[in-house]
Amino acid sequence: MTRPPEHLRARTLAGLALCRTPAPPTAAFAAPYAHAVAGLDALLRDLTRAEWATPVVHGWDVHGTVAHLMAGDGLLCAGAGTPEAVHVPKAARGDWGARTRYVVAVENARSPHATWGSWHSQAAALLDSDAARHHRDIHLEFAGRHVLLADAYLARGFETWLHTDDIGRAVGRRVPDPEPETMPALVGLGTATLACTYPTPPAATTLTLTGPGATTTTLGTGVSTAEVTMTTVDFCRLLGGNRRAENLTIGTDGDPESATWLLQAIASLAIL
Amino acid sequence: MGLAEGIADQAVHRRLVHGDEAVLGEVYDAHAAWVYGVALRTAGDPAVAEQVTGEVFLRLWERPYDFDPLCGSLRTWLAVRAHRRAAARTARVRVVGRGTAASGDAEVPSTAEVLATLPVELRDVVELAYFCGLTYRQVAAELSITELDAAQRLRTGLLMLGEGGKPGDATEVRL
Numbered sequence: 229m230t231r232p233p234e235h236l237r238a239r240t241l242a243g244l245a246l247c248r249t250p251a252p253p254t255a256a257f258a259a260p261y262a263h264a265v266a267g268l269d270a271l272l273r274d275l276t277r278a279e280w281a282t283p284v285v286h287g288w289d290v291h292g293t294v295a296h297l298m299a300g301d302g303l304l305c306a307g308a309g310t311p312e313a314v315h316v317p318k319a320a321r322g323d324w325g326a327r328t329r330y331v332v333a334v335e336n337a338r339s340p341h342a343t344w345g346s347w348h349s350q351a352a353a354l355l356d357s358d359a360a361r362h363h364r365d366i367h368l369e370f371a372g373r374h375v376l377l378a379d380a381y382l383a384r385g386f387e388t389w390l391h392t393d394d395i396g397r398a399v400g401r402r403v404p405d406p407e408p409e410t411m412p413a414l415v416g417l418g419t420a421t422l423a424c425t426y427p428t429p430p431a432a433t434t435l436t437l438t439g440p441g442a443t444t445t446t447l448g449t450g451v452s453t454a455e456v457t458m459t460t461v462d463f464c465r466l467l468g469g470n471r472r473a474e475n476l477t478i479g480t481d482g483d484p485e486s487a488t489w490l491l492q493a494i495a496s497l498a499i500l
Numbered sequence: 501m502g503l504a505e506g507i508a509d510q511a512v513h514r515r516l517v518h519g520d521e522a523v524l525g526e527v528y529d530a531h532a533a534w535v536y537g538v539a540l541r542t543a544g545d546p547a548v549a550e551q552v553t554g555e556v557f558l559r560l561w562e563r564p565y566d567f568d569p570l571c572g573s574l575r576t577w578l579a580v581r582a583h584r585r586a587a588a589r590t591a592r593v594r595v596v597g598r599g600t601a602a603s604g605d606a607e608v609p610s611t612a613e614v615l616a617t618l619p620v621e622l623r624d625v626v627e628l629a630y631f632c633g634l635t636y637r638q639v640a641a642e643l644s645i646t647e648l649d650a651a652q653r654l655r656t657g658l659l660m661l662g663e664g665g666k667p668g669d670a671t672e673v674r675l
Contacts, residue, residue, distance in 0.1 A: 232536035240554040247562040251519030266519025404514035
């Protein structure tokens, strides 16, 4: 086999950062966000003008979905000490829905590429900040809850991944799952969200999640009457409203009513 | 494409999408000789082969969604891109070199131009066999199709290539 000249390797790799910015090193809690931002940025590079107008979720096209992500990311800026891309009026600042509506409306008056640039600059600043590299005792109001900034980074990684997947499916690109080593944190966020918002079940039910970040948790008290099994990735998809239960491979065992009730409870959260 | 290769390609794709810069060095080390060989065989010029090899790897980094690991192996994707770039570069050099040649020459399409008109399922087979030097058995394995299918597609593709302008020499294909 003919080998390329030795100098070609170094020359090729030296051009890497000029073509596309690599994900910056961060603390573990911000890694899913760093990966998802890199993944969405790469996906947006691929899109034609027509694809930017493709319907994605919640009545938004690709442009609107990126604006929605930018609105959510903006909640972290004050805590991280980075500039927010859009100045949101005080009345809409803490209200998740109002904030998104305001930012999407502002961005609709701009070009998709301008919105993409603003979203990426804001995300890059959040990832380059000291707050993304070190765990600090900083709290903020996030989606109606008082949370640690580190947990908010994790939540942004969760949402950016799933909305990138929403966009990918809308425009026909296959978006990969998160890195296996980041799944335990993403699953932990999901099960914690489920545990604090889950209504009292009619009977205790066991949720078994398989794959990277595998875990088993029982919801409700007493002896478990049913078991629901799915992969950790599918659990996140179902919880985020990215997929419907009927489109996932889910195993159920025991009392059918309890199993169905659990699945409906997870899907009804549709936290994104 | 074998199962282990498919799983490895999926992991590479995931890391490329997620902006892991270390993965490009790993991909380069695994496939550079193969990519360079394809480019050199197509262009016949080490300088063009070198340039094409660098461009193919950087394109993979810049546009990772162009490669879908569930639609074929990374090895095949890289080879096909290397061949197309090298062929296009060589065709451009020919056109520039032709200068004020007789107008009749300009109407003869290059192999790259004719290849581009073939249906994708034929084009991939022809490129891998005719330009990347794979046997039809290797082509079948690369594209996850049967050997009979690979042989038939290759025959049809070469016939269409011949009819499109520049005749393909089927005897050069290693069966």
